[in-house]
Amino acid sequence: MLVQNNIPLAPYTTFRLGGEAKYFISIKTIEDIKNALVYCQNQKLPYMILGGGSNTIIRDSGFDGVVLHIQIPGIRCLDANESSVIYKVGAGVIWDQFVEFVVKQGLTGIECLSGIPGSVGASPIQNIGAYGQEVKDTIISIQCLDEVGNEITISNEDCNFIYRNSEFKSGKFRNWIVCSVTFQLSKQKEPCLLYPEVKKQWDVLISESKEFNTNENLRILQLESLRNLIIGLRKKKSMVLDENDPNTRSAGSFFTNPILADSEIQKFLIQTNKLGFIDPPIFNESNGTKKLSAAWLIEHSGIKKGDIFPGGVGISTNHCLGLININGTTNALLAMAESIQNRVLETFSIHLEREPVVRP
Numbered sequence: 001m002l003v004q005n006n007i008p009l010a011p012y013t014t015f016r017l018g019g020e021a022k023y024f025i026s027i028k029t030i031e032d033i034k035n036a037l038v039y040c041q042n043q044k045l046p047y048m049i050l051g052g053g054s055n056t057i058i059r060d061s062g063f064d065g066v067v068l069h070i071q072i073p074g075i076r077c078l079d080a081n082e083s084s085v086i087y088k089v090g091a092g093v094i095w096d097q098f099v100e101f102v103v104k105q106g107l108t109g110i111e112c113l114s115g116i117p118g119s120v121g122a123s124p125i126q127n128i129g130a131y132g133q134e135v136k137d138t139i140i141s142i143q144c145l146d147e148v149g150n151e152i153t154i155s156n157e158d159c160n161f162i163y164r165n166s167e168f169k170s171g172k173f174r175n176w177i178v179c180s181v182t183f184q185l186s187k188q189k190e191p192c193l194l195y196p197e198v199k200k201q202w203d204v205l206i207s208e209s210k211e212f213n214t215n216e217n218l219r220i221l222q223l224e225s226l227r228n229l230i231i232g233l234r235k236k237k238s239m240v241l242d243e244n245d246p247n248t249r250s251a252g253s254f255f256t257n258p259i260l261a262d263s264e265i266q267k268f269l270i271q272t273n274k275l276g277f278i279d280p281p282i283f284n285e286s287n288g289t290k291k292l293s294a295a296w297l298i299e300h301s302g303i304k305k306g307d308i309f310p311g312g313v314g315i316s317t318n319h320c321l322g323l324i325n326i327n328g329t330t331n332a333l334l335a336m337a338e339s340i341q342n343r344v345l346e347t348f349s350i351h352l353e354r355e356p357v358v359r360p
Helices: 030-043 095-104 196-208 218-236 262-275 294-299 330-348
Strands: 004-008 020-027 047-050 056-058 063-070 075-080 084-090 139-145 151-155 177-186 282-284 290-292 313-315 323-325 357-359
Touching (some): 030 047, 030 063, 030 177, 056 330, 063 177, 095 218, 196 218, 262 330, 290 294, 294 330, 313 330, 323 330
Parallel strands (some): 020 063
Antiparallel strands (some): 004 020, 139 151, 139 177, 313 323
């Protein structure tokens, strides 16, 4: 086990922000984690888990402890039948590489999660989702270690998945370390076309493409086409990592869409009517609650795409949920986020929840 000293953490995050780790260990096996935990215990040092860094905000002061950089590889088929395939995937596997692999097998379940940055190990922590899909609907179980190195398998049900959250993000497993995730993907379910923007473009694609009528591998072709469509939509919003696009020095969507009960929605509509805003976007959730658009709330509180804030940070020119680092600091980024939260709260009496996690 190699312990490195004083390693800059900014290059390991999509924000390209943050100070140094006093100690840094690359983790490629479960045994590496166990050895690292023993090291931390013997040296009386705190530890911090770092994956793909796409949902992580590192403070300017860095971390005065041990950063465990999870790079556990591997995609292993556990079972396959006529209807589905089960894969066990290492926490260090790049998420979009796994999505691409699954799509090329003609399997559905995560095709609309194409282009999302980060690693597989992070996917259940915040229950990643996009364009009508959530990862919770494909997860069977999660293999992890607790704080003292015990190997434990957590079922889907025990994760208590909700919108962009789980027991790993804010509950009883938040200090546990994800080693691998087991997924079940479908050979039979149709591609997900629940999102109106996706369905509209898909219908155009179907009507214009002759390949869909003649190709023998129709299912794979459809899934690859849908994946490309999703990635195209995300690129237009600068939500796909691209070194040539400064708008991608972000964590994607910085705030989650607020979920409200019916009684809260009525208060919201009264407020928007007073302000002269007609028919704000409201989406029905399966549990009877309503979802608002965080992007709409931000824009209608007076903050626009491309706005620049003090300290070298700003708003993406392509999507107002993309808070970006231009040449700033973590302190400046968090100050901007707080300013946006305050503006939305003052305007609509709604608090926006931050999606990325501040470490430590």
